[in-house]
Amino acid sequence: xxxxxxxxxxxxxxxxxxxxxxxxxxxxxxxxxxxxxxxxxxxxxxxxxxxxxxxxxxxxxxxxxxxxxxxxxxxxxxxxxxxxxxxxxxxxxxxxxxxxxxxxxxxxxxxxxxxxxxxxxxxxxxxxxxxxxxxxxxxxxxxxxxxxxxxxxxxxxxxxxxxxxxxxxxxxxxxxxxxxxxxxxxxxxxxxxxxxxxxxxxxxxxxxxxxxxxxxxxxxxxxxxxxxxxxxxxxxxxxxxxxxxxxxxxxxxxxxxxxxxxxxxxxxxxxxxx
Amino acid sequence: xxxxxxxxxxxxxxxxxxxxxxxxxxxxxxxxxxxxxxxxxxxxxxxxxxxxxxxxxxxxxxxxxxxxxxxxxxxxxxxxxxxxxxxxxxxxxxxxxxxxxxxxxxxxxxxxxxxxxxxxxxxxxxxxxxxxxxxxxxxxxxxxxxxxxxxxxxxxxxxxxxxxxxxxxxxxxxxxxxxxxxxxxxxxxxxxxxxxxxxxxxxxxxxxxxxxxxxxxxxxxxxxxxxxxxxxxxxxxxxxxxxxxxxxxxxxxxxxxxxxxxxxxxxxxxxxxxxxxxxxxxxxxxxx
Numbered sequence: 001x002x003x004x005x006x007x008x009x010x011x012x013x014x015x016x017x018x019x020x021x022x023x024x025x026x027x028x029x030x031x032x033x034x035x036x037x038x039x040x041x042x043x044x045x046x047x048x049x050x051x052x053x054x055x056x057x058x059x060x061x062x063x064x065x066x067x068x069x070x071x072x073x074x075x076x077x078x079x080x081x082x083x084x085x086x087x088x089x090x091x092x093x094x095x096x097x098x099x100x101x102x103x104x105x106x107x108x109x110x111x112x113x114x115x116x117x118x119x120x121x122x123x124x125x126x127x128x129x130x131x132x133x134x135x136x137x138x139x140x141x142x143x144x145x146x147x148x149x150x151x152x153x154x155x156x157x158x159x160x161x162x163x164x165x166x167x168x169x170x171x172x173x174x175x176x177x178x179x180x181x182x183x184x185x186x187x188x189x190x191x192x193x194x195x196x197x198x199x200x201x202x203x204x205x206x207x208x209x210x211x212x213x214x215x216x217x218x219x220x221x222x223x224x225x226x227x228x229x230x231x232x233x234x235x236x237x238x239x240x241x242x243x244x245x246x247x248x249x250x251x252x253x254x255x256x257x258x259x260x261x262x263x264x265x266x267x268x269x270x271x272x273x274x
Numbered sequence: 275x276x277x278x279x280x281x282x283x284x285x286x287x288x289x290x291x292x293x294x295x296x297x298x299x300x301x302x303x304x305x306x307x308x309x310x311x312x313x314x315x316x317x318x319x320x321x322x323x324x325x326x327x328x329x330x331x332x333x334x335x336x337x338x339x340x341x342x343x344x345x346x347x348x349x350x351x352x353x354x355x356x357x358x359x360x361x362x363x364x365x366x367x368x369x370x371x372x373x374x375x376x377x378x379x380x381x382x383x384x385x386x387x388x389x390x391x392x393x394x395x396x397x398x399x400x401x402x403x404x405x406x407x408x409x410x411x412x413x414x415x416x417x418x419x420x421x422x423x424x425x426x427x428x429x430x431x432x433x434x435x436x437x438x439x440x441x442x443x444x445x446x447x448x449x450x451x452x453x454x455x456x457x458x459x460x461x462x463x464x465x466x467x468x469x470x471x472x473x474x475x476x477x478x479x480x481x482x483x484x485x486x487x488x489x490x491x492x493x494x495x496x497x498x499x500x501x502x503x504x505x506x507x508x509x510x511x512x513x514x515x516x517x518x519x520x521x522x523x524x525x526x527x528x529x530x531x532x533x534x535x536x537x538x539x540x541x542x543x544x545x546x547x548x549x550x551x552x553x554x555x556x557x558x559x560x561x562x
Contacts, residue, residue, distance in 0.1 A: 012380075019379060029405045114553055124310055232400055
């Protein structure tokens, strides 16, 4: 064994240091949150909880404000994602496949929102909503979150439609298929996985959207992240917020599983201007 | 697309294309371009006692002569600069390691560095308080080995800095690693062959090829930090406060939209150079 170890290239010390530091800084805080959510009693100065258990899961899940926030978040995310898909996917198809005046200009116009600090833009939108009586309404929050999904619900599907093999479409058309039939049977199945990722990102992104919901929706519209803020600021029982954190995290973990390959690819970083 | 002349496209089809993109384009214009113009107009035409709105810089004079507003702008700039500095100091070595290392350990480091992307800010804020807050995990561990408690960064200006650095590590690393793709292995090996030390290698070969991605990171982070709300609101001090919570409080609690719009305009003006640079970088990549 010793001779093999000597023959190996030198140990990756830099990597070991990075791995250790990142594990402590990134994994430990998350473990602390999970531990808090399964501790019935954890008093200072014990390093571990005095009593483990799911008492606070039952108590948190029995709270009506948690259920109404969860329902609110899920219905907001569903409505925003559905509306976004309804208006963005046809537009994405048009951008990818049709010729019309000012196509490039309109396509890049969606970037304009990225040139401004987002919260400043939100305040400017809120001032307009104030005149329209959209503050503290469900549809006000839907609108503000819908705008947040436009950029990637158009740009990602455009890339998907552009990647579809045109020769297969032409072959189907030569065989006598009608345009709509070509779209359903050839174009859509090929573009579907990428479009699905965009829809999932839109749903999860809307689920966690905090700032628009807080600025426009409060106090009537209370989503899960907004409830979490009030738990952090006003709730003396730590476990409630801990259980809510773990609950709140589930959609993100689902997104992690499905989009990991997309995130690790170079094209994702290029989307941010790298 | 060059294969077919444009005249092949029938006029009715051109109209269909325009109609299909009309809804998102108009919605976007109404919710982005219009609010910015309208906000700027409102900030520049303060309402007088008689209800008239003459053009004047009064709102901006009020902002820049108010010590509290200036302190808030100052703490925002301080937070931006410190966070940006820390991000570059942490992420440039990390990105260099990920660019040149291979194997399972490198994959693990990359997974760890990407992980914060999947932790919503609000959960991060709670975890921060439970670890670094009063009687948090850090205090528990120090106490267990008989050491004094930490001076908690919670509710100090360092609170948002730590949270924002943690939150921004994944995208910063991604952008820098992507930028390091421009450094070819041959260039590095050639420099090593002639005996270049690691520092000289970094300074003369790698750094000149990294500037663009560093500039993208700087503008992306500045925009994000100037616009941050959740982490400064939950982790930062109540006074002075960063521009995000300040605008929110002016708008909702003080019910003064005109002043909130003035503050929003000022943050936009501070970011305009970074914003334009960033948008140009994204558009250039997409155009290729």
